[in-house]
Amino acid sequence: MNIITPTADGSNTLYNETIGEHYHSKHGALQESKHVFIDAGLKFASVGKAEISILEVGFGTGLNFILSFEYCTLNNIKLDYTSIEAFPLTIDVIKQTRYSEYVSEQTWKGFISNYESALKTEQTISPICDLEIPHTTLADFETDKKFDVIYYDAFSVQHQPEMWSDEIIAHACSFLKPGGTFVTYAITGKLKRAVKANGFTIEKLPGAPGKREMLRAIKA
Ligand SMILES: C[S@@+](CC[C@H](N)C(=O)[O-])C[C@H]1O[C@@H](n2cnc3c(N)ncnc32)[C@H](O)[C@@H]1O
Numbered sequence: 518m519n520i521i522t523p524t525a526d527g528s529n530t531l532y533n534e535t536i537g538e539h540y541h542s543k544h545g546a547l548q549e550s551k552h553v554f555i556d557a558g559l560k561f562a563s564v565g566k567a568e569i570s571i572l573e574v575g576f577g578t579g580l581n582f583i584l585s586f587e588y589c590t591l592n593n594i595k596l597d598y599t600s601i602e603a604f605p606l607t608i609d610v611i612k613q614t615r616y617s618e619y620v621s622e623q624t625w626k627g628f629i630s631n632y633e634s635a636l637k638t639e640q641t642i643s644p645i646c647d648l649e650i651p652h653t654t655l656a657d658f659e660t661d662k663k664f665d666v667i668y669y670d671a672f673s674v675q676h677q678p679e680m681w682s683d684e685i686i687a688h689a690c691s692f693l694k695p696g697g698t699f700v701t702y703a704i705t706g707k708l709k710r711a712v713k714a715n716g717f718t719i720e721k722l723p724g725a726p727g728k729r730e731m732l733r734a735i736k737a
Pocket of ligand 1: 576653
């Protein structure tokens with residue numbers, strides 16, 4: 518069961534009773550998504566690019582997706598977005614987040630009208646955006662594609678340690694192009710070692726409010 522819960526910046530998140538964790542930071546869902554994934558990930562990696570491909574781990578409510586779609590639309594960047602999700606939310610729960618308030622009507626409608634189809638196969642949701650949400654676990658996910666950016670947005674190591682093992686991090690990193698960018702809200706010694714072991718250089722960046730630091734890593 519997922520319960521809609523307000524966060525400190527006024528945006529909602531979901532509380533997942535089974536896992537015992539929120540989908541986003543209680544200090545602000547919207548500000549965390551913008552800080553970690555849009556600013557440190559997409560804006561950084563898309564400088565000078567006309568197109569970008571993103572692999573997200575954990576589609577959840579789609580907040581990272583709609584903000585990315587909006588940013589790429591406004592900046593005329595072609596977006597190929599793949600987001601792995603083991604336990605897709607219903608469209609009714611997604612609508613209850615009220616994230617429609619943070620993007621244009623066109624972006625929201627493009628997302629909502631294609632969400633359920635994107636869980637089955639890739640959808641072209643606008644002239645600049647393709648979306649696919651493979652309904653699978655990260656461990657079972659396979660593709661021939663390589664991506665420019667990985668948004669690693671799994672539940673925390675305290676609640677889902679299997680999503681932070683050296684093996685699963687290596688599996689995720691294998692889908693990134695050389696020079697690609699890996700971003701996540703978390704940073705631990707174990708994670709830094711796992712990412713470095715895959716040939717990445719790491720950067721500690723200031724975290725979103727409520728977290729001192731976050732990780733950005735670049736594949737050699
Ligand atoms: C922190 S939430 C993601 C929040 C999301 N990015 C958003 O903007 O709402 C973690 C997500 O990972 C999904 N998940 C849990 N186990 C998974 C697995 N083994 N493989 C892929 N996704 C998983 C959960 O269902 C949940 O949607």
